[in-house]
Amino acid sequence: MSRLIITFVTCFVLDNLLVIFLPIQPIVGHYMIIPNVFLICLALFTFYDKGIRPIIFACIFGLLYDICYTDLIGLYTCLFPIITFILLRFISQTMPVNLLSMMALVMGVVVFEEWFVYFIVNTMKTTNMSVMIFIKFILIPTAIFNTLITIPLYPILKSQFRKYQRQFLNEF
Template sequence: MIRLIMTFMTCFVLDNLLVIFLPIQPIFGAYMVIPNVFLICLSFFTFYDKGFRPLLIAFIFGVLYDICYADLIGLYTCLFPIITFILLRFVSQTMPVNILSMMALVMMVVIFEEWFIYFIVNTMKTTNMTLLTFIKMILIPTAIFNTIITIPIYPILKRQFKKYQRAVLNEF
C-alpha cells in the first residue's frame, strides 16, 4: 500500500514538475499543454483494482489537486471521482490492458477532463476564451501530449500496479 501511495504521490508531483522543467510552451509556441500524469495513473489504476480504493484515492488526491493547483476548490474533488466511477463501471470491465488501448483511454479521459473544466470555468464567466480557441490551443495539444507521455509511463505503472494487485490477492 505504501508503494501505491508513493506511485500516486510521484505522479501528482510530476504534473507540476513537467510544467516547470520541461520546456513545453517554447516548443509549442502559442499552444498550451497541460500535463495530466496523475490522471493517467488514476485511469490505469482502475484496471487493477475494481473496489472502493480507486474512488477513495480519486477523492483524496482531488482535494490535494484543488489545494495545490486549482483556483476553484471542489472542482477536482468532484471531477476525479466522477472519472474514476465511469472508468470502473463501464470502461475497465470491457477494455483490454495494452499500450494502444491505454493511449486511446488517456486521450478520451484527458479530453473529458479538460472539456469539463472549460465548461465549468466558462459557465462561471472566469474565462473569455471561445470554444474554438480552447479546442485549437489547449484541448488538442494537451490530449496529444498526454497520449505521447503514456508511452514511457505505461510500463512503469503496469509493473507497479501488477505488484499491488498480487499483494492484494495474497492478502485474501
C-alpha cells in the same frame, strides 16, 4: 500499500514538475499543454483494483489537486471520482489492458476532463476564451501530449500496479 501511495504521490508531483522543467510553452508558441500524469495513473489503476480504493484515491488526490494547483476548491474533488466511477463501472470491465488501448483511454479521459474544466470555468465567466481557441490551443495539444506521455509511463505503472494486485490477492 505504501508502494501504491508513493506511486500516486510521484505522479501527482510530476504534473507540476513537467510544467516547470519541460520547455513546452516557448517551443510551441501560443499552444498550451497541460500534463495530466496523475489522471493517467488513476485511469490505469482502475484496471487493477475494481473496489472502492480508486474512488478513495480520486477523492483524496482531487482535494489535494484543488488545494495545490487550482483556484476552484471542489472542481477536481468532484471530477476525479466521477471519472473513476465511469472507468470502474463501464470501461474497465470490457477494455483490454495494453499500450494502444491505454493510449486511447488516456486521450478520451483527458479530453473529457479538459472539456469539463473548460465548461465550468466558462460558465463561471472566469475566461473569455472561445471554444475554437480552446480546442485548437489547449485541448488538442494537451490530448496529444498526454497520449505520448503514456508510452513511457505505461510499463512503469503497469508493473507497480501488478505488484500491488499480487500483494492484494495474497492477503485474501
